[in-house]
Amino acid sequence: MKNGSSHSHHILPPRVYLGVGAALLILTAITVAVSFFNFGPYNLLVAMLIAAGKASLVALFFMHLKYDNKLYMTIFVASVVFLAVFIILTMFDTLRRDDIYDIGAGPIRDRAVMYDSVAVDSTITGADSIEAVSDTTINQSPGQ
Amino acid sequence: MNELPTKSYLNDPKGLKSWLLTLDHKRIGLLYLFSIMAAFALGGIFAMLIRLELLSPGKDFMEADTYNQLFTLHGAIMIFLFIIPSIPAILGNFALPLMIGAKDVAFPRLNLASWYIYILGSAFAVYSMVAGAADTGWTFYTPYSTETTTSVISMTLGAFILGFSSIFTGLNFIVTIHKLRSPGMSWFKMPLFVWGLYATAIIQVLATPVLGITLLLLIIERVAGIGIFDPAMGGDPVLYQHFFWFYSHPAVYIMILPGMGIISELISVFSNKKIFGYKAIAFSSLGIAFVSFLVWGHHMFVSGQSELAAMIFSFLTFFVGIPSGIKVFNWVTTMYRGSISLKTPMLYALSFLFLFTIGGLTGIFLGALSVDVHLHDTYFIVAHFHYVMMGGTVMAFLGGVHYWWPKIWGRMYSELWARISVALIFVGFNVTFFSQFILGSQGMPRRYYNYLDQYQPLHAFSTYGSWILGLGFVIMAVYLVHSLFKGRVAGSNPWGALTFEWTTASPPPHENFATIPETTHGPYDFDKIVPKRTLTED
Numbered sequence: 001m002k003n004g005s006s007h008s009h010h011i012l013p014p015r016v017y018l019g020v021g022a023a024l025l026i027l028t029a030i031t032v033a034v035s036f037f038n039f040g041p042y043n044l045l046v047a048m049l050i051a052a053g054k055a056s057l058v059a060l061f062f063m064h065l066k067y068d069n070k071l072y073m074t075i076f077v078a079s080v081v082f083l084a085v086f087i088i089l090t091m092f093d094t095l096r097r098d099d100i101y102d103i104g105a106g107p108i109r110d111r112a113v114m115y116d117s118v119a120v121d122s123t124i125t126g127a128d129s130i131e132a133v134s135d136t137t138i139n140q141s142p143g144q
Numbered sequence: 145m146n147e148l149p150t151k152s153y154l155n156d157p158k159g160l161k162s163w164l165l166t167l168d169h170k171r172i173g174l175l176y177l178f179s180i181m182a183a184f185a186l187g188g189i190f191a192m193l194i195r196l197e198l199l200s201p202g203k204d205f206m207e208a209d210t211y212n213q214l215f216t217l218h219g220a221i222m223i224f225l226f227i228i229p230s231i232p233a234i235l236g237n238f239a240l241p242l243m244i245g246a247k248d249v250a251f252p253r254l255n256l257a258s259w260y261i262y263i264l265g266s267a268f269a270v271y272s273m274v275a276g277a278a279d280t281g282w283t284f285y286t287p288y289s290t291e292t293t294t295s296v297i298s299m300t301l302g303a304f305i306l307g308f309s310s311i312f313t314g315l316n317f318i319v320t321i322h323k324l325r326s327p328g329m330s331w332f333k334m335p336l337f338v339w340g341l342y343a344t345a346i347i348q349v350l351a352t353p354v355l356g357i358t359l360l361l362l363i364i365e366r367v368a369g370i371g372i373f374d375p376a377m378g379g380d381p382v383l384y385q386h387f388f389w390f391y392s393h394p395a396v397y398i399m400i401l402p403g404m405g406i407i408s409e410l411i412s413v414f415s416n417k418k419i420f421g422y423k424a425i426a427f428s429s430l431g432i433a434f435v436s437f438l439v440w441g442h443h444m445f446v447s448g449q450s451e452l453a454a455m456i457f458s459f460l461t462f463f464v465g466i467p468s469g470i471k472v473f474n475w476v477t478t479m480y481r482g483s484i485s486l487k488t489p490m491l492y493a494l495s496f497l498f499l500f501t502i503g504g505l506t507g508i509f510l511g512a513l514s515v516d517v518h519l520h521d522t523y524f525i526v527a528h529f530h531y532v533m534m535g536g537t538v539m540a541f542l543g544g545v546h547y548w549w550p551k552i553w554g555r556m557y558s559e560l561w562a563r564i565s566v567a568l569i570f571v572g573f574n575v576t577f578f579s580q581f582i583l584g585s586q587g588m589p590r591r592y593y594n595y596l597d598q599y600q601p602l603h604a605f606s607t608y609g610s611w612i613l614g615l616g617f618v619i620m621a622v623y624l625v626h627s628l629f630k631g632r633v634a635g636s637n638p639w640g641a642l643t644f645e646w647t648t649a650s651p652p653p654h655e656n657f658a659t660i661p662e663t664t665h666g667p668y669d670f671d672k673i674v675p676k677r678t679l680t681e682d
């Protein structure tokens with residue numbers, strides 16, 4: 001480190017790289033293994049946790065975030081938090097839309113009322129979302 | 145008698161090419177000044193036409209479709225072409241390096257690039273006007289924006305490109321503030337305008353990309369038919385609003401924070417008194433920047449968003465009142481027992497205090513869930529955000545323009561005409577927009593082309609106000625242009641301020657300072673230092 005700057009590249013011994021590489025392979029194997037189990041609603045969570053662990057290993061060791069100026073780590077973590085805020089607060093909406101009225105969010109059929117120039121009668125088959133609405137206490141068809 | 149310096153950034157070097165390829169932050173600030181003022185004039189003319197059409201119910205002189213396009217253009221131009229870049233790109237560019245004792249911003253080429261990108265984005269916006277202007281409102285809500293046949297794509301592409309200009313400016317300012325402060329200028333010796341710009345720059349860099357992503361998704365849905373927001377294709381139209389307001393609420397603070405920075409300068413200088421609560425003002429800027437990312441759902445209370453989310457967002461929204469209140473109290477306390485001189489910039493600062501407080505407090509009404517259900521999408525909203533944006537940001541911007549005008553050109557405007565103009569603008573503004581609070585609370589919906597007869601008196605009143613307002617701006621344009629040729633020579637420090645920009649010549653030389661100044665006192669140490677004013681007669 002001739003110039004003595006905090007920017008100089010940290011050289012890691014090969015065994016660290018090999019160790020991290022092995023850990024990544026093991027985590028990949030685990031990803032495949034857990035896909036044979038059904039955790040119900042937690043399937044996504046499990047998969048995301050493993051993926052996040054792998055991504056952290058890559059960022060920390062292969063991309064040297066662990067040994068670099070702490071400013072980069074701060075910016076990296078801050079941006080992850082920032083993204084998390086956006087997703088979590090949005091989830092408070094999208095996951096809880098049917099709290100009071102039991103109308104869940106779901107795709108509207110192509111021939112849903114708002115996409116139709118002619119008024120739709122209730123006899124159309126396969127109208128999941130329309131039926132869901134008419135089952136509730138709301139006395140309006142969604143087109144009105 | 146003061147003399148203009150023979151050589152300044154204005155005349156050295158000469159020639160059109162030297163302006164178009166300039167790397168001087170002061171010249172880039174002026175390039176922005178002219179282009180942004182052109183946008184402001186255009187948006188203002190649209191506003192006048194809208195008010196004129198609303199003078200009486202039914203059709204006066206334009207079709208309903210034209211009306212829809214005009215309010216969209218008014219909104220989009222005023223937001224994306226005028227108010228977001230106004231203070232950072234014009235006054236920030238001009239004053240920031242001067243205020244921290246630097247020769248220029250950290251990346252002068254990036255700075256020039258940001259102006260060309262601004263021009264490119266504006267070109268797209270202007271093109272969309274010619275090619276059948278969008279009629280969606282400036283928010284481009286889906287599903288309508290994916291269906292209308294008007295030129296949504298070129299307008300959103302324009303906003304997308306303008307976003308990069310904003311990011312470049314923000315990035316530049318962050319690095320400049322971190323790296324180029326003069327020797328001895330610690331963080332807490334920075335002028336508060338610099339703190340305002342810093343907080344703004346953080347939001348610009350963090351939030352603007354989200355707007356870019358949103359508009360790209362919209363374009364992808366329109367062009368490629370991929371279902372993201374359209375429920376017929378499995379998308380979620382409310383998701384668009386999440387995306388849009390995740391940027392656009394913080395963007396409100398991109399608009400207001402630098403304005404608050406200007407107000408801190410003005411109130412301290414024209415009260416000739418040390419600012420009260422320096423650190424509280426500085427940190428409340430950062431506090432506002434932080435809270436601004438957590439409240440976007442308050443635009444969506446009646447969108448079909450879940451009740452839980454609405455409650456959380458309503459709760460979080462009230463926190464915005466705390467840092468804003470801290471600032472207002474600190475400004476008022478600064479004036480307390482100061483020796484206040486009611487020069488034009490100070491008149492704008494006082495207008496800001498009144499109007500911003502009204503705008504802020506009505507924001508509390510709107511943050512309350514039950515009240516918002518009644519007031520949502522009425523003229524109450526229109527009045528509220530015009531009090532914040534025009535009564536707040538534009539007043540601060542005009543105050544800043546009048547404050548730094550003698551530094552920019554070396555000459556003074558006519559104080560008499562400036563006061564007449566500020567009076568007209570203040571009165572005209574309140575006539576135009578206070579009536580809209582009442583209209584809205586009585587149920588007049590915004591963006592409507594026609595209305596019931598019962599609303600006519602207030603609509604007419606509002607339209608008369610817009611004429612007073614317009615007259616104020618015409619007078620301003622005349623005396624400002626006149627001052628460039630005939631104005632009294634101002635000298636380096638006409639106001640008796642203590643920040644660095646007033647220690648160099650007006651207009652400053654190309655390299656800003658003969659020698660890099662050193663920080664020996666705080667920016668508002670009026671209790672310790674009596675600065676020498678170069679204009680005394682009055």
Ligand SMILES: [Cu+2]
Pocket residue numbers: 392393396439440442443
């Ligand atoms: Cu908001």
